[in-house]
Amino acid sequence: MKWGRQLVGIALLCSLLLSACSSEEGRTAAPAQAPAVQDYAETTADAGQTLTVVAPSEANKVNQDAGKYKIQTKLTEFQLLSETQGIAWGLTRNELRMYLTEDNGRTWVNISPSANVQFPANPRYGKDIYFTDPKHGWIVRDPSGMSETIVLHTSDGGEHWDISSIPQKNKVSAIHFDSARHGWLMTTEEASTGKELKVLYRTDDGGAIWNVVMENTVYDPGKSDTGSPIPHLGYTVGINFKDLKNGYAMIQELGEPKLYRTKDGGKKWIAGPAFFDREKLKPCISYAAGNLQFFGTQKDGWIPIGCKLGDSTKYNGYFTKDGGETWNFANFGLPASEGLNQSLRPAFINANEGWALVGSTLYHTVDQGKTWAAIPENEALKEKLQEYPEVVKLQFSSPKVGWLLIGNSEQRSSRLLQTTDGGATWRVL
Secondary structure, eight states, rough: OHHHHHHHHHHHHHHHHHHSSSSTTTTTOOOOTTTOOOOOOSSSSSOOOEEEEEOOTTTTTOGGGEEEEEEEEEOOOOEEOOOEEEEEEEEETTTEEEEESSSSSSSBEEEEOOSSBBBBOOOOBBHHHHHHHHHHEEEEOOOTTTEEEEEEEESEEEEOOOEEEEEEOOOEEEEESSSSSSSEEEEEEEEEEEEEEEEEEEEEESSOEEEEEEGGGOGGGGGGTOOOOSBBBSSSEEEEEEESSSSEEEEEEEEEEEEEESSSEEEEBBEEOOOOOGGGGGGGGEEOOOOOOEEEETTTTEEEEEEETTEEEEEEEEEETTTTTOOEEEEOOOOOGGGGGGOOOOOOOOOOOEEETTTTEEEEEEEEEEEESOOOHHHHHHHHHHSSSSSEEEESSSSSSSEEEEETTTTTTTEEEEESTTSSEEEEO
């Protein structure tokens, strides 16, 4: 039986490789003269968001009209890559539909991988998807129903996707790349309540080959001062590497966030530096930690911490100026978020400037959250939030440009909005 399962897995992987390498299947570009189509919208009540798509060969041309066509699709997440560039994606009948824009959403390129690679759940950025720039990206397909984890990677902006695999069946909990060549992928398996087996893989060739650099099946707490694998205790929130050697792992341990640090590329880890102080968040029943995020030169960074109390969550932050060596607590004077959107975190572009959406009010800070100014209410945004009450994600790439994804799960629909004036006005992309 074991050999039978392995043969089935090998056969499936070969099938995927053949599909990815095919001159027709491997290309994700739409035909140059495509008619207006509905991109297999999942709902008849709302066909989805309309995007203007161009073939990759037309994307950088001045006159793109000849190659344009429109699709309708439901988006489930996005990631801004710069002030003008970003990716957005969603699942349609277990097929990943992914689009790239390099002109502020006026036109998009279809960069979807082969439909032969089916996805059991919506991929999330930092867990299943990661891009270092518009050309280099990775998508992880968890091994649900398969014997191996599939990793898709592109180096030409999604025109072609290559396939590699990791021979294990554990779920993927985090992925991070510090360059187009060097990346890390964490897989986990729950060992018992509050504990998980953790295996860290690393690639040094852009994702073609992945090697194990850490597995905590041999964890020895007696060696924690000199470094050892990350312990079983706790659940992985995310990983972040500043360079080839130095990285952090955020772990939710006994309900509290905790950092682990490596200085050798992920082989050995030590606990700390300590940053979380329960005394500063006394009323909280539980805590929701986000992954560590660095800005610019990798010196400044922050960690969002949600204080949960009943059906509401109030976010605060910890900030570093020295690459994570020391941390300072910032008590945000924001109202608590309630209901559907209580897990929505503030979005910072540097150590001082950020935005937070609470209800239908957007707040802005330029002093690390010491003070927040409410941006005058925008009627168009308010109306959209009434129609699409679930806020999926808020992100800014500059003081002016930001994206907001909102949805309505009952109608199975969503809308991606953009601001180019710091949040004062919004439009549907």
